[in-house]
Amino acid sequence: QQQVKQSPQSLIVQKGGISIINCAYENTAFDYFPWYQQFPGKGPALLIAIRPDVSEKKEGRFTISFNKSAKQFSLHIMDSQPGDSATYFCAASHPPNTGNQFYFGTGTSLTVIP
Amino acid sequence: NAGVTQTPKFQVLKTGQSMTLQCAQDMNHEYMSWYRQDPGMGLRLIHYSVGAGITDQGEVPNGYNVSRSTTEDFPLRLLSAAPSQTSVYFCASTPLWEPGNTIYFGEGSWLTVV
Numbered sequence: 758q759q760q761v762k763q764s765p766q767s768l769i770v771q772k773g774g775i776s777i778i779n780c781a782y783e784n785t786a787f788d789y790f791p792w793y794q795q796f797p798g799k800g801p802a803l804l805i806a807i808r809p810d811v812s813e814k815k816e817g818r819f820t821i822s823f824n825k826s827a828k829q830f831s832l833h834i835m836d837s838q839p840g841d842s843a844t845y846f847c848a849a850s851h852p853p854n855t856g857n858q859f860y861f862g863t864g865t866s867l868t869v870i871p
Numbered sequence: 872n873a874g875v876t877q878t879p880k881f882q883v884l885k886t887g888q889s890m891t892l893q894c895a896q897d898m899n900h901e902y903m904s905w906y907r908q909d910p911g912m913g914l915r916l917i918h919y920s921v922g923a924g925i926t927d928q929g930e931v932p933n934g935y936n937v938s939r940s941t942t943e944d945f946p947l948r949l950l951s952a953a954p955s956q957t958s959v960y961f962c963a964s965t966p967l968w969e970p971g972n973t974i975y976f977g978e979g980s981w982l983t984v985v
Contacts, residue, residue, distance in 0.1 A: 759913075766911070789972070800875075800961050800976030801914070846913060850972070857904070857929060859974065863913040 760784060761849050763862025770869050776834040778865045780847035783828060787849040792821065792832050793861075795844045804845070805832070837869045873897050877962050877977035884952040884984045892947040892980050894962030900975070902965040903945040907931065907958040908979075914961070920945055921967075952984045 762781045770776045780790075791806035807814045807821040807830065814821045820833040834841055847862040878893045896903065904919035916929030920939040934956060936948040945964075949956060962977040 763913075791973075793974075798978070800963075800978050801974075802976065803973045857916060857919045857927070859916075861914040863911055 759863065760860035761847060761862045763847050763865060765865060766863070767866040768868070770834075770837045770867065772837065772839060772869055772871050774837050774869075776832075776837045776841065776867055776869070778832045778845055778847070778867070779829065780831065780849075780862050781827075781829045782849050782860075784849070784851065785828070786851040787860075788852060789850045790821070790823065790830050791848050791850075792819075793846040793848065795846065795864075797843075801844075801846055834867075837867075839869045839871050842867055842869050875962055875964050875975050875977035877960075877980050879980060880978070881981045882983070884949070884982065886952060886954060886984060888952050890949050890952065892949075892960055892962070892982075894945045894947065894977060895943050896945075896962075896964040896975070897943065898964060898966065898975065899942060900964035900966045901942070902967055903939065904929070904963045904965070904974075905935070905937065905945070905947045906961045906963060906976075908961060909958050917947065917960075949982075954984045956982065957984045958982060 792804045793801035794804040795801040805816050805819050807823050809825050818835045823830045845865045850859040875896045901922045905917040906914045915931050918937040920926045926937050960980045963974045965974050
């Protein structure tokens with residue numbers, strides 16, 4: 758059973774557009790929601806993360822929107838660039854938030870067309 | 872700074888062969904883990920360790936063995952390779968003291984079992 762459901766599986770966006778990736782969860786014990794970015798041939802790396810005490814977190818062109826009541830969170834990439842082309846994983850974890858309490862989504866392959 | 876180092880990068884095995892994927896980290900992290908990444912399945916936890924001498928099973932442990940004799944090293948052994956173990960394997964480490972518990976991934980090992 759997939760603890761974190763991610764959509765879409767793939768996404769194609771024009772340069773300068775907005776990329777939106779959505780995730781949903783059921784376990785209300787989750788209290789940490791990171792996004793990982795993975796370039797081809799590389800391992801995933803932490804991009805941005807949010808805790809449920811805030812509804813939004815922004816870092817540069819990347820924003821996480823969090824809806825606690827709907828148990829959904831999303832990644833928005835503003836002014837998408839070809840260099841953003843990568844696979845993005847959402848994840849959720851519950852205390853004590855060590856690695857085995859992390860659950861990953863199935864990933865979204867983003868392609869930004871010049 | 873090396874971070875998490877995995878070897879080999881690529882490997883082809885015949886069904887029934889055994890092999891060991893090596894993993895080392897130089898960040899003095901207590902927690903280490905192994906994931907496999909398959910299309911449409913995301914990242915799934917195979918085994919993890921919270922410190923030297925301590926290991927435990929993750930979501931998909933069958934067919935794999937691990938040991939943790941030192942803080943730095945966490946090898947993954949395939950006991951008798953099967954085509955279903957064709958995958959990309961990622962070793963990761965996490966500092967348990969760090970707020971947010973970022974997972975640091977290696978660059979991956981591509982394994983094909985024929």
